[in-house]
Amino acid sequence: MHKEGERLIPINIVDEMRTSYIDYSMSVIVSRALPDVRDGLKPVHRRVLYGMYGLNVFSNRKHLKSARIVGDVLGKYHPHGDSSVYDAMVRMAQPWSLRYQMVDGQGNFGSMDGDPPAAMRYTEARLKKISDEILADLDKETVDFQNNFDDSLTEPTVLPTRIPSLLVNGASGIAVGMATNMAPHNLSESIDAICAYIDDKEITIDELMKHIIAPDFPTGGIIYGYDGVRDAFHTGRGRIVLRAKINFEEIGNRNAIIVTEIPYQVNKAEMIARTAELVKDDKLPGIYEIRDESDRNGMRIVYELKNDAIPNVVLNLLYKYTSLQTSFSVNNIALVKGRPVQLNVKDMILHFVDHRHEVIVRRTKYELRKAQERAHILEGFMKVIGTQDSLDRAIAIIRHSANPQAAKEGLIEEFELSEIQAQAILDLRLARLTGMELDKIRAEYDEIMALIKDLEDILTNEPRRYEIIKEELQEIKEKYGDERRSEIDYTGGEFSIEDMIPDEKVVLTISHAGYIKRTLLSEYKVQSRGGVGNRAATTRDEDFLEYIVTATNHEYLLFFTEKGKCFWLRVFEVPEGSKTAKGRAVQNLINIEQDDKIKAYIRTKDLKNQEYINQMNVVMITKNGTIKKTSLEAYSRPRTNGVNAIEIRDNDALLGARLTDGNSQIMIATKNGKCIRFPEEKARAVGRGSIGVRGISLEDSDEVIGMIVVNDLENDTVLVVSERGYGKRTAVEDYRITNRGGKGVITLNITEKTGNLIAIQSVTDEDGLMIINKSGVAIRMNMNEMRVMGRNTQGVKVINLKTKDEIAAIAKVEMDSEVVEEEDGEVAENDSNNPEFKVKPQTGNNQINIGDEEELKKIEDEEAANNAEESEDNE
Numbered sequence: 001m002h003k004e005g006e007r008l009i010p011i012n013i014v015d016e017m018r019t020s021y022i023d024y025s026m027s028v029i030v031s032r033a034l035p036d037v038r039d040g041l042k043p044v045h046r047r048v049l050y051g052m053y054g055l056n057v058f059s060n061r062k063h064l065k066s067a068r069i070v071g072d073v074l075g076k077y078h079p080h081g082d083s084s085v086y087d088a089m090v091r092m093a094q095p096w097s098l099r100y101q102m103v104d105g106q107g108n109f110g111s112m113d114g115d116p117p118a119a120m121r122y123t124e125a126r127l128k129k130i131s132d133e134i135l136a137d138l139d140k141e142t143v144d145f146q147n148n149f150d151d152s153l154t155e156p157t158v159l160p161t162r163i164p165s166l167l168v169n170g171a172s173g174i175a176v177g178m179a180t181n182m183a184p185h186n187l188s189e190s191i192d193a194i195c196a197y198i199d200d201k202e203i204t205i206d207e208l209m210k211h212i213i214a215p216d217f218p219t220g221g222i223i224y225g226y227d228g229v230r231d232a233f234h235t236g237r238g239r240i241v242l243r244a245k246i247n248f249e250e251i252g253n254r255n256a257i258i259v260t261e262i263p264y265q266v267n268k269a270e271m272i273a274r275t276a277e278l279v280k281d282d283k284l285p286g287i288y289e290i291r292d293e294s295d296r297n298g299m300r301i302v303y304e305l306k307n308d309a310i311p312n313v314v315l316n317l318l319y320k321y322t323s324l325q326t327s328f329s330v331n332n333i334a335l336v337k338g339r340p341v342q343l344n345v346k347d348m349i350l351h352f353v354d355h356r357h358e359v360i361v362r363r364t365k366y367e368l369r370k371a372q373e374r375a376h377i378l379e380g381f382m383k384v385i386g387t388q389d390s391l392d393r394a395i396a397i398i399r400h401s402a403n404p405q406a407a408k409e410g411l412i413e414e415f416e417l418s419e420i421q422a423q424a425i426l427d428l429r430l431a432r433l434t435g436m437e438l439d440k441i442r443a444e445y446d447e448i449m450a451l452i453k454d455l456e457d458i459l460t461n462e463p464r465r466y467e468i469i470k471e472e473l474q475e476i477k478e479k480y481g482d483e484r485r486s487e488i489d490y491t492g493g494e495f496s497i498e499d500m501i502p503d504e505k506v507v508l509t510i511s512h513a514g515y516i517k518r519t520l521l522s523e524y525k526v527q528s529r530g531g532v533g534n535r536a537a538t539t540r541d542e543d544f545l546e547y548i549v550t551a552t553n554h555e556y557l558l559f560f561t562e563k564g565k566c567f568w569l570r571v572f573e574v575p576e577g578s579k580t581a582k583g584r585a586v587q588n589l590i591n592i593e594q595d596d597k598i599k600a601y602i603r604t605k606d607l608k609n610q611e612y613i614n615q616m617n618v619v620m621i622t623k624n625g626t627i628k629k630t631s632l633e634a635y636s637r638p639r640t641n642g643v644n645a646i647e648i649r650d651n652d653a654l655l656g657a658r659l660t661d662g663n664s665q666i667m668i669a670t671k672n673g674k675c676i677r678f679p680e681e682k683a684r685a686v687g688r689g690s691i692g693v694r695g696i697s698l699e700d701s702d703e704v705i706g707m708i709v710v711n712d713l714e715n716d717t718v719l720v721v722s723e724r725g726y727g728k729r730t731a732v733e734d735y736r737i738t739n740r741g742g743k744g745v746i747t748l749n750i751t752e753k754t755g756n757l758i759a760i761q762s763v764t765d766e767d768g769l770m771i772i773n774k775s776g777v778a779i780r781m782n783m784n785e786m787r788v789m790g791r792n793t794q795g796v797k798v799i800n801l802k803t804k805d806e807i808a809a810i811a812k813v814e815m816d817s818e819v820v821e822e823e824d825g826e827v828a829e830n831d832s833n834n835p836e837f838k839v840k841p842q843t844g845n846n847q848i849n850i851g852d853e854e855e856l857k858k859i860e861d862e863e864a865a866n867n868a869e870e871s872e873d874n875e
Helices: 013-033 043-054 066-076 082-091 129-135 165-169 187-199 227-235 268-280 311-321 345-385 388-399 404-415 419-426 435-460 462-480 521-525 610-615 817-822 853-865 867-874
Strands: 103-106 124-127 145-147 154-156 171-174 179-182 222-224 237-243 245-251 254-261 287-292 301-305 325-331 333-336 339-342 487-489 505-511 515-520 545-552 556-561 565-570 598-604 617-622 626-631 654-660 665-670 674-679 704-710 717-722 726-731 757-763 768-773 777-782 807-815 836-840 847-850
Touching: 013 043, 013 171, 043 066, 043 082, 043 124, 043 129, 043 154, 066 082, 066 124, 124 129, 129 462, 165 187, 165 345, 179 333, 187 345, 187 462, 227 237, 227 325, 227 345, 254 311, 268 287, 268 301, 268 311, 301 311, 311 325, 345 388, 345 404, 345 419, 345 435, 345 462, 388 404, 404 419, 435 462, 505 521, 515 521, 545 598, 556 654, 617 704, 654 704, 665 757, 704 757, 717 807, 757 807
Parallel strands: 222 487, 545 807, 598 654
Antiparallel strands: 103 124, 145 154, 171 179, 179 325, 222 237, 237 325, 245 254, 254 301, 287 301, 333 339, 505 515, 505 545, 556 565, 556 598, 617 626, 617 654, 665 674, 665 704, 717 726, 717 757, 768 777, 768 807, 777 836, 836 847
């Protein structure tokens, strides 16, 4: 029963729920979860800044207790829980949360490991210097104010910010039925983009992206691929893949992956704990130990690897299963005139510029009004105290007046003043009536009139207002601009990166043990000629540089492995290193199998050049004498995991691969001393899936030891070396041209004294040769020391070997003429000027150490003693 006089109104519950929920959702959208497009702030952040502004805790004042600030914001502007305000303020002070912090915190403000901040009664805070720019001109009627929750005070509806906060700090928030997730950007880049927009309002987003390249996260890291960035800039939505910044190190005898920067919003402690669980569950094999060695100098997470683990493979698994790779889904939704709107990068810039323009108009109007009010008062001063006579009359009026009101009326009547002017005269101190003060008043009046003229010009001249916006932004850039923290790895997506990376000339060096690096050619060219030079590349344990070639950034490197696979690297993907750096192991850069070995490096021009790839061929040779020629076009579509280049049958292996132009000649040598020469057209081009054809017919127990491609018949000579140290240089013409698949002709008489043939190289007088012995001695010789002789000779002793020692391998030290020419006075300490190295034999790769003097002396003596024997051999 309801009481008498009460009335019940029946309503439909569906309608009531609908209207109530819409009211609630609009309240959350507009006054809680979404930032305003103009100042980039949500209400709670704006209120924290305004509360601190009211408490005068600027960057040049001392810190104030956080509890005091939070209490002030709660009591005056933000009637919610204290934790909501404190948490917002803490985030504004964390260098890993905001790209440009707004609050300067003192005390424990949490950590990247997810540790909570200390309670607000323990911490202190003040505004950061950049926040002074966000609040600048707030007292000049530049923005609208509204009543606070109890109508006792007013608060700004937006801040007049000079900082494009929405762009540089981003925002994230979950409203009802919508959410926002905006990425932070670099301040210098953002200001460049805004200035470019002011200069040309019709600028396209692609043109803007030349200035504001990509988001820039406070925690650094690497943006992997560019498609997501492009989508986000063009549409306001996009998925940006973020990777940790890593490098490889050797700790003791183990390889280690070192992480120095992690993706944005990743909890470091949680990430390490999750990785440890995966290792325990055998989902991440290859990791021996994980350590967090981060300290006040920076982040350092160490993933130490097991001895048999391949760093690149483990790294890919870490990217796949852990937060070393995450994605940031951009969703640019902000309030425009109180309504949520999805914005592309140009929209955000447009609304910020419009806001700054309005602020400058309102500020100028305010300053003009104040200047006119002051000019009005100064005009009154000059009327009354401008001459001695008028001053005397004014003083007489004041002295003979019964009260201030009468004095004011007397002055107004006598001098035709306004009430404001008369009051100002009455308020003057006597000291202002001296002659000197009078001059100051006149000077101030002239100044004020000039200012009024200038302010009126600003209000009538729109282009000038935009120039002011630009000038103020450039000042901000100078004060607070910094370098970008997040690098961009364009190779992660489908983005064509040629436009972004200049096609500069670089020097590629690959060492015998497979360490590779890229150095700008200009680094070699600054050497002054004839100087004593400086140390060249320090390679691992004095391993020597085998290939030194110039290339340009847009060219490709093709790697061919023993198992017949081909892998690619763009030249710009090769890690950059100084002349003295040792470089990175090639195995860490490509996804090569553990038991496979790289057998050939081929440098090619841009694989998108159709004419070039159709003209060039790749010729491969296997141990069993199979030769295969395939158009370079078949290798013009790089794949991360490589492709099969040639099918390798049982007991066979790929030995080498060379690039030919269709007119080259091919020579193949076998360990029993046979060699065949034929034009490359004798081997027809086949597809990538084919097996190949017979290159040379082998006798029992014979096998191919190498292949050379001859393009320059005049200068190229053929060098063959046997395992007991014999070798010779012969003119190419001494080998008659035969058909492919023949048995070849004798290149060196193989006897017990010579041992089997182990290498064939095409050499010129400019080349150097490195000879590596099984006992661990490596000797370098220059080819101009070895004369060219006939094919039917036995050859000469190239190197003196101790009993039972044999040559393990020879390597031509290829050096591009462009590098050599400019590097005239340089001493390459690790190879060219040291005739001999002592080598410790070791599985996998030879580690070469510079030999001691006694050893060198002994070998020199032995060489002298054997000169006679060599002469006999020549005969």
